[in-house]
Amino acid sequence: MNILISGHRTRRYRSMNSIGDDCNELKKQYDACFNNWFSERFLKGETDDSVCAPIFKVYQECVKRAMREQKIELREIETDYSTGTEYDNNNTASGSKSQSGQSKS
């Protein structure tokens, strides 16, 4: 069985869903913008990323809202990988309900 290879010169990307159902369309637009910027500009030495900034901002607002609604702990996500001391902080918290007391509104 052969994998279907499309003959399009313009690369067609299939898009994954966003964590927020209502963010899918924004994500699709942002991904398209980013993919184009990444291969056509960034990999060619251009570091100015302002072209996708407006759509990224709107998409971010949507995703952050969805994450808050689903009680995904932003605090845990923001932990910097390089610090590597999660054990010290998370001993008591892991597996418990999310502590939403400090969440931004």
Add this chain to the structure above:
Amino acid sequence: MVVTASTCRTETVFDYSWKHVVSAYWNRYPNPSSTHVLTEDTIKREVRDGKLYSRRLLSKTNPVPKWGARFYNNLPVKIVEDSVLDPVKKTFTTFTRNLGMKKIMKVDEIVVYSEQKDGRTLAVRRAYISSQVFGFSRAIRAFGIERFKVNGNKASNGFNYVLCRMFPQDQLTSVTTTSQSTTAASQFGDVAVATTNAGSTSEALKRTAKIGYEFCKCHASKIAQLFSVRN
């Protein structure tokens, strides 16, 4: 506190240029091997010192059976992926980790994609698996590692599918090689814990251990795969 970790290292060569690999990386989902990946979002991205820093949030289905729910909840698993891409040095490094369920198993993976002399792309993947589950962590880690070894070759199929779809004309002809090595490190907690609890409760402990071991055997590999982003 019992914290032990095992590591596993695998190397994969992609028959595509580094530029193609990194371009396809952002589009590697969905692919036929990734049906367990539910969502994918970019939650942070910036260019700093000419490098691209990204943070993405992935969610994956949880294949844990109902009876396992008393050990951990049955929600989709969240995975955070941080990455740094240096277009000048042609290196791309991804760091991934699971959110939640870290007591049962914590899987940290670092993958470095770099350009080989022959123009193909080398991916070096290191996984650090640790568990804090009382007394069973060694077994959990062992089975986690097993899963990594078993999946060694299958690993990159999904990504290769996407590469082939995006760059049908650009595959570099050569034989793909994969090598693997495993090392277990820093096992200092398990034995101490077991001996301090010896005595009148030892029989009960043995029984519990046996049940726990079987539980681990069935599920540690599943969990390890779940927390991994290799497909």
